[in-house]
Amino acid sequence: MAVAADAPEQDPEWLGALRRQDKAAFTRLVRTYQTSMVSLARSLVGRDAAGDVVQDSWISAYRALPAFEGRSTVRTWLLRITGNRAISHLRAGGRLINESDLLDPDVAARFTDEGRWREPPVPWTEETPEGLLASEELRRALEAGLESLPPMQRTVLRLREVEDLSSEEICKILEISASNLYVLLHRARTRLWSIIDAYQRS
Amino acid sequence: MLKCNEVAQNASAYLDGNLPPLSRWRIRLHLAMCENCRRFLEQLRLSGRLLRQHERARTHASDPEVDTLVEEVLAAPPDRRP
Numbered sequence: 001m002a003v004a005a006d007a008p009e010q011d012p013e014w015l016g017a018l019r020r021q022d023k024a025a026f027t028r029l030v031r032t033y034q035t036s037m038v039s040l041a042r043s044l045v046g047r048d049a050a051g052d053v054v055q056d057s058w059i060s061a062y063r064a065l066p067a068f069e070g071r072s073t074v075r076t077w078l079l080r081i082t083g084n085r086a087i088s089h090l091r092a093g094g095r096l097i098n099e100s101d102l103l104d105p106d107v108a109a110r111f112t113d114e115g116r117w118r119e120p121p122v123p124w125t126e127e128t129p130e131g132l133l134a135s136e137e138l139r140r141a142l143e144a145g146l147e148s149l150p151p152m153q154r155t156v157l158r159l160r161e162v163e164d165l166s167s168e169e170i171c172k173i174l175e176i177s178a179s180n181l182y183v184l185l186h187r188a189r190t191r192l193w194s195i196i197d198a199y200q201r202s
Numbered sequence: 203m204l205k206c207n208e209v210a211q212n213a214s215a216y217l218d219g220n221l222p223p224l225s226r227w228r229i230r231l232h233l234a235m236c237e238n239c240r241r242f243l244e245q246l247r248l249s250g251r252l253l254r255q256h257e258r259a260r261t262h263a264s265d266p267e268v269d270t271l272v273e274e275v276l277a278a279p280p281d282r283r284p
Contacts (some may be wrong), residue, residue: 034271058275102211115205120238121245129248129255140253155222161250162257167220186214192249193242199280 006032008074009028015074016067026062033075037082043155044086057082057103076169079159081139083173090151101181104191106198124200138199145195149188156181157188209239213246229284 008029019026037057041050050171060081083164096113101108126132133139146154152174171181186195207230215221216229233240 023272023276024277027268028260030272030275031265031268034268038263039257055271055274058271060276062275063260103207107210110206111207111210117206117238121241123241124245124248127248129252131250132252133256139256142253144213157253158257161253164254167218182215182220186211189214189250190210192253193246196249196252197245 003148009070013072018074019068021062021065028067029074030058033078036075037038037078039158039162040079040082040155041086043158044083044151045089046151049089050086053086054082057085058083072169072172076165076172079163079169080173084175087174097163102186104187104194107190121197122201124196131195135199138196141195141199142192144193149191152176153184153188153191156184157192204228206232206236206239209233209236209240213243217243217247 006196008018014025014028018029034054037054043054043058061078063184063201064081068074072080083108110117110119125132146157149157155174156170159165159173162173165173167178167181170176171178174181177182209229211243212221233243233266245255262263272273
């Protein structure tokens with residue numbers, strides 16, 4: 001993963017000030033990573049609980065700053081704190097779901113028992129993200145589809161496709177195994193495909 | 203010869219370059235002969251790009267929001283279980 005242009009790793013003075021818990025340096029840190037942390041927390045625990053999860057994460061992070069060793073990037077470190085906190089919240093609510101099948105059920109149903117396509121994919125009217133996203137209706141279907149995903153699936157999908165994190169980083173942040181990650185990610189991706197495909201076929 | 207549903211099950215690993223050479227080769231061979239699976243993989247890749255584009259268009263945290271949060275974090279009592 002490429003380090004973002006404005007990352008403490010690139011700026012030893014900023015990193016030093018952070019370890020001293022300097023207020024301006026910390027404010028800059030919050031400004032830089034707040035959006036990613038809120039997205040991660042929302043994706044796992046939903047909009048209502050995300051605010052508390054993120055605030056608690058910042059408190060933990062602020063207190064741990066003097067001991068930050070730089071063994072991962074600051075972003076991964078912060079997302080890991082947020083991930084831990086959000087997952088504790090999910091566990092407390094009993095909402096952590098185990099996944100076993102590799103394909104989204106709607107996608108699995110597109111194959112015959114012999115493993116051939118029963119309903120093959122149709123060509124899409126647009127072949128670029130911009131073209132597809134021009135449709136308000138598809139954007140709404142996409143939002144609803146993401147909402148309907150189990151939290152862990154939605155989260156690995158976001159961390160991979162939007163935050164562009166490596167598998168190794170995602171496993172660290174969510175404390176899951178590589179094989180677990182694959183199942184979650186692939187289920188989520190095939191679900192996403194199925195949402196767009198259903199829209200294209202309608 | 204791999205079946206279509208086996209290709210579909212391994213599609214993410216293939217797209218991410220996480221398959222061992224032999225499995226990769228078997229998928230390539232299947233794709234060379236199966237238009238449906240070729241289309242599925244292309245659309246799966248496009249779905250990911252679409253999500254990225256969609257989510258990145260969202261807005262960033264505003265300055266007042268950041269400042270309030272910083273004040274709250276710094277004022278958090280030491281006994282607060284973070």
